[in-house]
Amino acid sequence: MRISIQDRPISSSKQTDFMTRNSWAELARGLALALAALLFLAGPASGAVKLPHIVIHSFQLKNGLRVYMVEDHQAPVASVNVWYHVGSKDERTGGTGFAHLFEHLMFQGTASVSPEQFSDYIVRTGGVDNAYTTEDATVFWETFPSNQLPLVLWLEADRMRNLEITDPIFKNEREVVKEERRMKFDNPPYxxxxxxxxxxxxxxxxxxxxxxxxxxxxxxxxxxxxxxFYDTYYVPNNAALVIVGDIVRSDAEDLVRKYFDPVAAGPPISRRIPVEPAQQAERRLKLAQDVSLPAFVEGFHMPADGTPDSYPLRLAAKILSEGESSRIYRRLVYEKQVAVEAESSADFTEDPNLFFVFAVMNDGFAPERGLAEVATELERLENDPVSSAELAKAQHQILRTFIKGRETSESLADELGYDAVVLKDPELVNDEPARFLAVTPEDIQSAARKYFARENATVVEVYPRTASGTRTGRGEEKHY
Incomplete structure (x- = not known):
């Protein structure tokens, strides 16, 4: 399950009357789902009430393209996702950033569509479009009046293999990405x-x-x-097409075959992703940066998404870090007042990733104090089973995400694509709620003991450059 969806900002210029014309239909859909949510959350113990089952129609073209469709006639809207199974983990050493760069390049035209015209087509239909990149996939999506499905499928099929990558376009988009890095990573504090x-x-x-x-x-x-990179990964045998909304399945399948059957398959992709060896001892790094307050981030290796341990760990993450009433925020910011900010995240992905805690310390407190308070909360999770009330709250937070994931064709298409491509099982859209409801306090306690061990931790401490003992040259790092 994809608990937190990547930020995909939509330009205000892409908001159209089409979205407001269908607001009443979307409201009715939301009310129906809200009722289902109330029934679902009221009855997990008995198991008598379930979310409506989503019927998924799937097939595969001869060129390897996998297709997943869901009919939903509550509003005259459809959403298309094209998932390319390529993310930053497919990049070689010395060639990082290519997957994200292609998120930009794919809007820069083909022999049939001039640069930036792709989005213009979508906007003129009254729709919206965008894209995002993760460690595991690159996703292009559109939401539009459902009678425009032929246009959208033609556009996506066209850029799948006909992208025109010229030197001026490449260099321009590279500068755009570099500026994005400056704005989001290099320039902000921490x-x-x-x-x-x-x-x-x-x-x-x-x-x-x-x-x-x-x-x-x-x-x-x-x-x-x-x-x-384009010729290797942007091929139908490395992609999945998701269509959700006001469609007739047989007609949509005919359109898919019309536009995507002629797209030639690429060579088989050989993935040689090295397996990260188990960490044997805590790793620690100290940094001196241009910041006003000390901070730290502590990460613990976690299993891949969709594995048995991921379900209790997701619930543990909710208990530890969901909102200002969560254990870590409450302890560091409210009770002990050692930090001005505290947040944590469980980054579950296709391969094992990290659960991490980040905190900015209050004036006069060193990172070590914050780390000690986090350790106290983690030990509490390991030693004392969570209460039934805390577990129920975390489960309800997870189930609310499932409910919201069905509110629009766009969010459902995104969830279905993630389950099909990253987790390799589209039926998880229907099956995962029960997996979360089956988790017990003992499951959470066992997972906490297994993964929140000191030898599994990596810590980065950040100190103001003028702080005693850390006044070093720009960017200096100390490893321990």
Whole structure:
């Protein structure tokens, strides 16, 4: 299950009357789902009430493209997702940032569609479109009036293999990505702290680097490198097409075959993702940065999403870190007042990833104090079973995410694509709620003991550059 969906900002210029014309239909849909939610959350003990079952129609073209469709006639709207099974973990050393760069390049035109015209087509129909990149996949999506499905499928089929990557376009988009890196990572206070955590926590697995890539690798990239990446991964046998909404299944299948059958398959993709060896001892890194307050981030290796241990750990993450009433925030910020900010995240992905806690300390408190308070909460989770009330609250938070994931064709298409491509089981859209409801306090306690061990931890401490003992040259790091 994909608990937190990537931020996909939509330009206000892409909001159209089409969205408001269907607001009443969406409201009715939301009310129906809200009623289902109330019934669902009221009856998990008996198991008598379930979310409505989503009927998924799937097939595969001869070129390897996998297709998943869901009919939903509550509003004259449809959503299309194209999931390419390529993310930052597929990038080689020295070639980071390519997957995210292609998120940009795929809007820059083909022989049939000029640069930026792709989105113009969608906007003129009254729709919206965008894309996002993760460690595991790159996703392009559109939501539009359902009678425009032929246009959207033609556009997606066209850019799947006909992208025109010229040197001026490549260089321009590379500069756009570099500026994005500056804005989101390099310039903000503490902006590179998570990046440093991943560099220290992963020795061989490509989760070692961030999806945005490094500035040096982007500068080194050549037009030939980029074209090779496109020819390897942007092929139908490495993609999945998801269509959800006001469609007739047989008609939609005919359209899919019309536009995508002619797209030639690429060579089989050989993935050699190295397995990260088990960490044997705590890793610690101290940084001096241009910040006003000390901070820390602590990460623990976690299993891949969809594995048995991921379900109790997801619930543990909710108990520890969901909102200001969560254990870690309440302890560090309210009760002990040692931190001005505290947050944590469980980054569950296709391969094992990290659960991490980040905190900015209050003036006069060192990171070590915050780490000690976090350790106290983790030990509490290991030693004392969570209460039935806490477990129920966490389960309800998870189930609310399932409910919201069905509110629109866009969110359902996204969830279905994730389950099909990353978790390799589209039926998890229907099956996962029961897995979360089956988790017991003892399951959470067992998982906490297994994964929140000191030898499984990586810690990055951040100190103001003027702090005693840490006044060093720009960017200096100390490993312990």
């Amino acid at each position: 902006g590179t702290v998570i990046e440093k955590l991943y560099e220290a926590a992963f020795a061989v697995h490509p989760y070692h680097h961030m999806t945005i890539g490094s500035m040096a690798d982007l500068d080194r990239a050549s037009l030939g490198d980029i074209r090779s």
